[in-house]
Amino acid sequence: MTDYGAISVPASPCAHNTTVLQLNGRVLIEGATTKSKDGMPASPLPIAVKYSPVKQYSMPCIKSSTLIIAPLAETECDSVDHLSGSLKTPARVGDASPSSQTSRLAALRRRSSVVRDKWANKIEFLLAVIGYAVDLGNIWRFPSVCYKHGGGAFLIPYLVMLLIGGLPMFYMELALGQFHRSGCISIWKKICPMFKGIGYGICFICTFIACFYNAIIAHAVYFVFSSLQVEKPIDHFVSSINIAEVPWKSCNNSWNTELCTSSLNETLDKSGEKLRTPSEEYFLFNVLEINRSSGFEDLGGVKPSLAFCLLIVFLLVYFALWKGPRSSGKVVWVTATAPYIILTVLLVRGITLPGASKGIYYYLMPDFKKLLDPSVWTAAATQIFFSLGPGFGVLLALSSYNDFNNNCYRDALVTSVINCGTSFFAGFVIFSTLGYMAELTNRPVSEVVGDHDASLIFIVYPQAIATMSYSNCWSFIFFIMLITLGIDSTASQALSFISFSGIEALITGFCDEYPRILARKREIFVGFVIASYYFGSLPTVTYGGTYVIPYLDEYGVSLSVLFIVMCEMVAVCWFYGISRFSEDVRQMLGFYPGFYWRFCWMCCPIFIATIFLLSVYNTSISPMSIPSYTYPQWSVPLGWFLRFTSVLSVPLYAIYYLCNAKGTFTQVRLLRFSFAKNSLQICFFIIFYSRVLFLCRRQTDDR
Known part of the structure; x- marks a missing residue:
């Protein structure tokens, strides 16, 4: 200088x-x-x-x-x-x-000229980031993935992937948002304007997330009202309250069928027909009323009670966001701390139940042979990525409200440790209860868990609660915990995607991009966004909403977010440059990142490209299916259209930028040549790397 x-x-x-x-x-x-x-x-x-x-x-x-x-x-x-x-x-x-x-x-x-809000204090920011990282996936997905891929031995690749991929990406996004003080759209004008399409792609993904994830929280709200033993939850508020039992304890209800059995130790296969527990029939035929829909092509109309629960969820989200960090910073004191209190209470209750040790052994039983399977390492990388959640624009938005000299390095370390510790801690809570269910049914723990992830929190766990004393109280506590986790949480791979933080990312992105129009009338803009999301979410609370939710998850989010975050890592690490980014960190924190961090950042694009390419390899072009249902053929092109809305935003905007680049003829020519050269190098790398992964995968399948 x-x-x-x-x-x-x-x-x-x-x-x-x-x-x-x-x-x-x-x-x-x-x-x-x-x-x-x-x-x-x-x-x-x-x-x-x-x-x-x-x-x-x-x-x-x-x-x-x-x-x-x-x-x-x-x-x-x-x-x-x-x-x-x-x-x-x-x-x-x-x-x-x-x-x-x-x-x-x-x-x-x-x-x-537009003043930017900021967090009232450091604690509010940490609670917001913790609330974002710790979500429903920590409650049921991590424990199940852990057992499926080697039990306690899975913790080894999980920690390795945390250190070489998850934590460096988490740290990078916090630093980028804090230094540039911008949302997911406007920040790319300061990093690499050609990649501004990443911001628009993130907004598409956040829209899909907000339109289906809140329906999961609405189901939890429905169960909260049901825990108070209202005769017809939500539809009629005035009824007698029984503080002893929950409505899904027996089969003597109007929604039950002949296949319902309240004898837990009775086999679930009889005369060729699969019997159902009271909690399963309650969820399917009372909460969802799935019998009134024939499938994805016939959703059967909106269910009023679930639509009301969804309205409650969006009202909570609105009042958490309408003032920016000034309001959301106060909300996270409850939504980020309450789950830990409730988890501790449930753990104390769970370990005192008969058979709890059987479930914990099932959870931690090591199988070190699994470490030789490449799919275990892929699963660990996928789990750590979706657990910490970089690439959704949320970390950029939350950290952009920090002081410039805030120690984001320490924040990244603390938040990552808390997130992984919560996942491990929640495994004891869930599997101690599943061990209790296995003891009651005289079945292995592996057969207690249902066919899909949602069955754990809405079928299996409620059935276990129904057998406890004061089941209403335990049910109320459990579903309040799910609501607090869902309101400010984000992204895991299955159903756990954000409500509070994801909408905050989108609102921050547009307010930063158009400050004179939107930032000064934030309350009105937030209200418009929330209202739009509510009406866009109504298909998820129809009688066939259970078919819409996994469809949006699969085609709107899962593969798209991997592509977006891969482009983000390429833009920051290879185009913006590690040296320039390290200088930005020095200006904020007063020291350069060490060799470990710079090496991991250089390898981050390869890390996320591995996850993305393996996910593409496992993607089928045939209609998706869920237990007992296969989607129609016409749903495939519609799904790929939803997927391409976010994926194509990156290359289309890059082409638009190159065609409209300003400057001298020499500058524009050098810019286009540099982009073409780097793009060809990246394409050759992806092709070569895909071939290597394909050969390794085929050899594994042959064995």
């Missing part, structure tokens, strides 16, 4: 310890301002102008101009200060003309 002169800065009554001059997202001026004892502006202070001619973003020769100072760290009195002076820098070929520079500065001034 070279000093080129000095400039006088008029101090502000709301001055900061450190100020910087930014142009196109790059720091150009550093200095300090002060204020007098009586609070009035002090005399102007000189600050040094630093200019690097080798940086991509440079300042052309300006003799006199009005520039904007953006503070490194915000205070309660956020403002935008202005300065005037003379800057002497050498003219360079390709520099913008004074008129274009003036318009660029005017645009920067308009964007900076």
